[in-house]
Amino acid sequence: MATVQIDKLLETVVREKVSDLHITAGQPPVVRLSGRMQRLDTKSLDGEDTSALMKSITPERNQQELQEKGGTDFGFAFGDKARFRVAVFKQRGMIGMVLRRVPNEFLTFEQLGLPPIIGDLIARPRGLFLVTGPTGSGKTTSLASMINHINEHEQHHIITLEDPIEYYHQHKKSTINQREVGVDVPSFPEALRRALRMDPDIILVGEMRDLETIGSAITAAETGHVVFGTLHTTGAQGTVDRIIDVFPTSQQEQIRTQLANAIIGILSQALLPRKPKGLVAAYEMLVVTPAIANLIREAKTFRINSSIQTGRKYGMQLLDDALFDLWRKDLCDEKDVVTKSNNPGELKARIANAKKGVLDEEGEEEDDDE
Incomplete structure (x- = not known):
């Protein structure tokens, strides 16, 4: 039955x-x-x-x-x-x-509404690219889309380490080996250690949850591989802090330097109910420029958010700006965008102002909220 x-x-x-x-x-x-x-x-x-x-x-x-x-x-x-x-x-x-x-079909960057700059970032020869957000925010889907994009355009060896495997990839231009933690290999640290001996170009680490995995991922990214990783953090600034905080104080300075050298970008995402039905994603995008790498190196991560705000020309955007846009375009309810916000109080005030019509010519508020 x-x-x-x-x-x-x-x-x-x-x-x-x-x-x-x-x-x-x-x-x-x-x-x-x-x-x-x-x-x-x-x-x-x-x-x-x-x-x-x-x-x-x-x-x-x-x-x-x-x-x-x-x-x-x-x-x-x-x-x-x-x-x-x-x-x-x-x-x-x-x-x-x-x-x-x-879902068994891969969505394109356009369909997912991913920031266009991602295509450039993932074509780099080496570095760490992080996709972060709470459980159920669509990280797996975004990563699958990126891996599929590389698979269709580049002749690479891609290794994914997942728990469990969700999207199944076929070999297209690239060769793809997907290893399931608990079935094909006992743990993430072990899988990552082994992966480095398999002549990979790209390694996807499903979850970077412990010191050993995070340390190995950073090292792999420094030594000439592109490493994709996920964390359950919200916002780019919080992600950098979280990675560094995993390490004992005595190692933090060294990790800051390593991370500053290795990291190429952080995509942080949230998934919201879309009107009248369906879902829509809001993205925060940090592109690591030399200036931002310096902030990480010098432990000035608290300045990352304002750098994202002024870094639009590099393809950056803050999550709260993306959420505000979803509300302004009437794609999402105010309640839903405020719930997902990194600064709910600030976003609420901004929406209240917008309702009153306190917007400058560009349809954007003055940058006086820092």
């Missing part, structure tokens, strides 16, 4: 283009559509239902991990219709699951 049900549920997810399917005892399945949670019009699930649904899709090794650790993650393909990233967990002694749909 349960297999029929999971297929039906997944059909619905694919057909309605929902982003996530939530399964937990005590209510019907819930989907996230355009950023909002909605219950499906079916019966309420009990513990037996959720357990049967879990067993119908979860590989043996993951069922074992669920028993031992109370949770497990894996990726699986629903025929050729879609792939899913699945998180299974225990709650109140019963099984819960969240399935995130991973």
Whole structure:
């Protein structure tokens, strides 16, 4: 019975283009559509239902991990219709699951609305490019788009280290090897260490969460590879601080110097409900110029935001400016843009001013908010 049900549920997810399917005892399945949670019009699930649904899709090794650790993650393909990233967990002694749909088509930079400068940055011969933002902000999709772009245009060897693999890449102009942490290789640090011996041009590190991974990624970027990494930080300034703070105080000065040499750009993103339906991304883009590299080296990261503001000619933009534009173009509600903002108070005031019509000729406020 349960297999029929999971297929039906997944059909619905694919057909309605929902982003996530939530399964937990005590209510019907819930989907996230355009950023909002909605219950499906079916019966309420009990513990037996959720357990049967879990067993119908979860590989043996993951069922074992669920028993031992109370949770497990894996990726699986629903025929050729879609792939899913699945998180299974225990709650109140019963099984819960969240399935995130991973689209099987790659979107172009234009479709994603990515800052155009990205095409230039990722064509560099070496350096560290970071994509950051909270869970569910579309980092994986942006990175998949960048990797696909390189794959279509360059003859490179690309290695991805992911947990789990979400988008599947075919070899186009490049050769792509995708390694899943926990299946193909035990950990990120181990995977990264090995990757350097595989003659890579480009390495994607799915998550830079510990000192060892971050240190290795920076070193790899310095030694002539392009390294893509993700962090769960918001904003470019916060990202630089977070990387440096991972290290003991005695090493921070050295890491600052290394990071300043290695880093080429930081894309920080947020995903918002779009009117009337759908989702739209807002991006913050930091392009590391020699001046910004100096700020990182000299521990003056608090000045990064104002440098982004004055760095438009280099293709930079602040997240809050992007959010303000989404509100001004009537693509998003004020409530939603303020929620995602790095400086909610400031953005609220700016929107209030705009409503009153306090804008200069350019349709932009004076830069007096620093």
